[in-house]
Amino acid sequence: MTIEPVTHERYVARHRTLGVRRRRWERKYRVVLLVADAVAAAVAAFVIHGAYGRWSVALAMPPAWILAMCAYRAYDRSALGLGTEEYRRVLRGAVALPAMAACAYWWFAHDHELFHDMMIAVLPAAVLCLACRFVLRIRLHRRWSRDRDRSSALLVGPSHSVVELVAALRRGGTQELQVTGVCLTDPVNSAAVSSLGIPVRGGLDDVPAVIHTTGSNTVLVLPAAEIDSTVLRRLSWIAAAEGADFLLAPVVADIASARLVTRPYNAVPLLHLRAPALSKTRRLPKEVLDRVVAGSLLLLLAPLLAVVALRVRLDSPGPVLFRQLRVGRNGNQFTMFKFRTMREDAEDYREELAHLNENSDGLLFKMKEDPRITRAGSTLRRYSLDELPQLINVLNGDMSLVGPRPPLPEEVSAYTSEVRRRLLVKPGLTGLWQVSGRSDLPWDEAVRLDLGYVENWSMGMDVAILLRTAPAVMRGTGAY
Template sequence: MTIEVTHEQLVVERSIPDARRRRWERKYRIVLLAADGLAAVAAALTIHAVYGRWTVALVLPPMWIVTMVAHRCYDRGALGRGSEEYVRVLRGAVALPALAACVHWLFTHDWGLLHDMITAAVPAAAFALPVRYALRRRLYRRWARGRDRSTTLLVGPSHSAAELLAALRRAGGVHELQVAGVCLSDPENAAGIRELGLPVVGGVGDIDDVVRALGVSTVVVLPAPEFDASVLRRMSWTAAVQDVDFLLAPVLADVSAPRLTVRPVNGVPLLRIQAPNLSPMSRLPKELLDRSLAAALLLFLALPMLLIALIVRLDSSGPALFRQQRVGRYGDHFTMLKFRTMRPDSEDLRAELEHLNQNSDGLLFKVREDPRVTRVGSFLRRSSLDELPQLINVVKGHMSLVGPRPPLPDEVEEYTPEVKRRLLVKPGLTGLWQVSGRSDLPWDEAVRLDLGYVDNWSMSLDLVILMRTGSAVVRGTGAY
């Protein structure tokens, strides 16, 4: 298996127009530069309105752009990457006062300008971040419509290609890669790839010709035993000659980027995967935020919750609250609260409805048009208002605002040792399972999401899930 890269090929390829380079990147950078400039101008005008000095309007915009460039806010690795992009902007905002101090001591010696520049860092970031969020959402919408995506070639064994394709399809098209074909290292399994709707365009030795023929801009190499260092090196040379991105898919999936670091050892780059950080000290800020925010929401929603409880009582006989034993962190049992959405004899009727179970592939019991659900209960489920009493569980410390779905004791008894990792954190009022489809998810996918949350937990991930929860509730996907 050889991939030849000759001098003549290098000359020919470099003479080809840069047709594959992603045009959206250039446009995105230009728009970001303009947006950052306008954010700096808006911040400067804010400072002028407060302190009445115009000099900051001349100095802040170029210094803000320089700070963003220094913190690589326009690099390809940050464009459209969400939290990574925001973190770089915030780092630039933190560094701006230091840059302003250097300019003050070396050139201006104007204490008023130094004060204004330091003060302007906060409004500049406050204006820049929402604009970047809006631009990122617009880019995601274009990706979902199949625009501005990178024509991608997968290289490797069929089972790895199928796994990556499944992961990309789970994202619903909201990603950059547009897979155009697969070069298989095991062509005898080509039929399985074609069944997934992907063309098999050759073998590993055909990468060079396929990249040229399809206008590929990204090559993704999948894990394969036969891909040793020399083979991967030659593939990367071919990608470099053709001026395309060369990506290596890790063997271990569902690992967040912040947990991955490269540690060079005697010239060999080794990939380090940081262990999940679930220590009590690291989760103390989450505990404080959960309980304080849940208490504030209970105070704010007290009257609406009383009204819902009254409506539930008037709609059907039985208590307003439904109490059920659930399993929390480390397997501890607790009583979970919800507004009652079913008839009082719902548990007795479950056996009669077993044949209607929508989640027959796993341990969950869900029926799309459950006859046990009351009229008011149907609305409460679609709107997720039935889960508001779980704020009491959060205040008591049984649950978290964000976490895996709280399981039933009989479900936990059927868990494999791998699935029991879900119990390392508190169950949540919302979570990846809720913002990704809830009851419409197959059991394996729900488990994958929960285990991914446990392994990759961070405060920023919690905040992202909380922000996505609102739109998930409005859509009502999987809420029945």
């Protein structure tokens, strides 16, 4: 298979004929962002003027804010509509603004109130900008869910990699890329891709014609032995000539973008994969926050805990709390607390019900209609109220607010070496597994989510999971 190089004449002719394919929503999105940022900065300027009567600082605030957003690439197409990365750039620009004011004071203004005023103005401006971006992102994702303003993508690579990537994209919910065709390096295996409802439009040689005829504005290339550096370079030339974005999928999967950094060595760009953040120093803020929040919640929820305990006591004979040995970080065992939701003799009947296990593809034992569950227990499980006593485990340091599901010792004994990586962090009261479907998820998917959390942990990820927990609990999906 050969890919012909793109000549200068062909490149110029194609651009004159077709122009560069740009996503139409980008221009609108940027304009709205600029207007929103200008309004936010203007509101902050009025705050300054209303509080201190300083017109000079108030007039300088809007252009200074826009300049800071541009400097930290808050309008860059690589961050538009992505959420976390977009918010991060706004916050970096907001933090930099007082520093810019300090420099201006030192070199030009000699106004000792300048730094103070900018500090006051940054807070309302940042809050308004983040709120606007949040609303705009929701609207944009709704349009994507209706197949509007999406980027038509042509995938190029081997069939097995294409199948894995499509599955990963579909797992992630609504996103910008819409796969409209595939060019395979192994066309003989096209049936596996066609079964996903995606048309196979040819092989590697057909890529230039397919980009042109389908109007694809994104070309996504997956690793393959047939795609060496020469072929890859020529594919990038073809995509550029057609005005399409050119993306490369890394060999590793389920890796957060924050861990991938391009690092040049002697003009050769290499992809640096940062190690997971597993050290005690990196996790110290999480440890402190876990215990502070757990202690505060135990005090705040004390009346609710008392009511639930009374309900469990009156509903069926047995203790209020269910104690069970679980495995924590580095394989250390601890006693986990939950409100009892089953009959006192529930474990005696587990062998008799083993053939009804809903999770027969893995190590978990789950039943949608488990006869051992009490009347009160059914309600507690549906809304995860039975797990509130685990706040005691968080306060004791055995668990975290966010982390993988705490496994049983017999489950851990059956773990493979790969699955045992779940034990590198503390188990959590909630986690990716819990907010993504809980017991409805197959075992392999639950493991993938837990390993993804371990590999890509960050405080931002913990906050995102905590924000998703309440809606997941109210839906009650997979809670049985």
